[in-house]
Amino acid sequence: MPSSIPTISVVICTYTEKRLSLLTQVVESVRLQTLTPDQIIVVVDHNEDLYKRLLMDFRDVVLVESQAQPGLAGARNTGVSVATSEIIAFLDDDAEAAPDWLERLSVFYDDPDVLAVGGRVEPVWETGRPAYFSEELDWIVGCSYRGMPRMAAEVRNLIGANMSFRSDVLEHVGGFNHDLGRQAVKPLGCEETEICIRSTLASPGARIVYDPAAVVNHHVPTSRGTLSYMLTRAWSEGLSKAQVSHLVGHKRALRSERRYVRTILPRAVLSGIRDWGTGRDSAGLGQAGAIVAVLACTTGGYLRGRQIAHTTRSRAARTTTAPEEAWRTVTT
Structure with missing residues (x-):
């Protein structure tokens, strides 16, 4: 453990009632961390009915409605705006954290040159992995894929379902780009790539670290294992990468x-x-x-x-x- 443990806020963004049972498990996994977070922040992305329901279900979390334009980037920025900790960790509403997730992420912040830390995202297939879906393609479902580092290493960018940043870094670079990333069911992405690149450009010599020992288990519905979804997501990834390149x-x-x-x-x-x-x-x-x-x-x-x-x-x-x-x- 680092000599001085940083304070941590966990931001979880959600937008649909369809994931309510998963969200409940995710929040519970954060409550049971070996390193207790200072805040658990749930951001509801422009769904008033869901927000009202969660007011009854989650009385011990910071529950807020997104104040930005619809989309994951805007919801994350809303979470950042209400976070009060030195470190802000992000967890998807369908990604359950291992008990030592925050503890493992926090270790690396003892080094002042580390701007952000993320970990492995393990797919949990709703009906089993399709036979044609190789592990090299797991990025399609937002998970770590074969070819990523097998031990802690410096990387260009982190995976959105399992990442954390120093709060002053997010403030310095202006948060996530609202014109990138997933919006409702549109499978765009790359806002994590873009903000990681901007962060390192703003702090030459600084590092972003990926530690596969910091694990979250990501629920993958059957619909995301279809060839149709694979190709749609691949096309969107190409579009997103072109925009980041621009x-x-x-x-x-x-x-x-x-x-x-x-x-x-x-x-x-x-x-x-x-x-x-x-x-x-x-x-x-x-x-x-x-x-x-x-x-x-x-x-x-x-x-x-x-x-x-x-x-x-x-x-x-x-x-x-x-x-x-x-x-x-x-x-x-």
């Missing part, structure tokens, strides 16, 4: 993805084909095919996103239209 630069936005595409995915495809050919795993060919399809969709989404950015810049040279307007209106 904001922070091509090299910074795709540094981790280059290694993933050049080494992790080819190895997984070859392994799947080999396992299928030798009879070791009959699902191997399906896994290889799914990886190729996901890569193609992600690339297509990225190229479409770059096209949107180019069109936006051209319009901006002739009109007063703000660049982000095109992103809000053109997402396919």
Whole structure:
């Protein structure tokens, strides 16, 4: 444990009654932490009926309604605005924390050069992992994937379901970008990538740490294991990465993805084909095919996103239209 344990607020954002039972388990997992948080903050994203219901169910948490535009980024920023601790940890409303989650995250903040710390997100499949869904693709369902560090290491960005930041870092960079990230059922993302990059740019020499020993278990519904969802999410990831690239630069936005595409995915495809050919795993060919399809969709989404950015810049040279307007209106 660090010599001086920082105070920690945990922010959990929610938007639908469909996850109420999961949310209850998530909040309980935070209550039972070996390192007790100073605050448990539940932010309701523009759902007044849900907010009123939670007023009755959660009397010992800080319950607030999002004061920003709809979407996960705005809800997180609302949580940050009411947090009073040195460290702000974020947990999804369907991601149950292991008992020592906060304790493991807090250890790294003894180093003043550490800006943010996150951990492993383990998928808990509602009806079992689909045979064609390889672990290399677990990022599609918001989880840690094969190829990520197996021990504590410096990384470019953290996973949104399991991350924490120094509060002064979030204040310094202005919080999460409202034009990025998931909005209701639209499977966009990358707001975590963008804020992590902005944080390190604002503090040269500082570090972001990923520790796979700090675990949360993320519920994955059956609908997110379908090929349709995989490809939709892949396309959206490409769009989102293109927008991040537009904001922070091509090299910074795709540094981790280059290694993933050049080494992790080819190895997984070859392994799947080999396992299928030798009879070791009959699902191997399906896994290889799914990886190729996901890569193609992600690339297509990225190229479409770059096209949107180019069109936006051209319009901006002739009109007063703000660049982000095109992103809000053109997402396919």
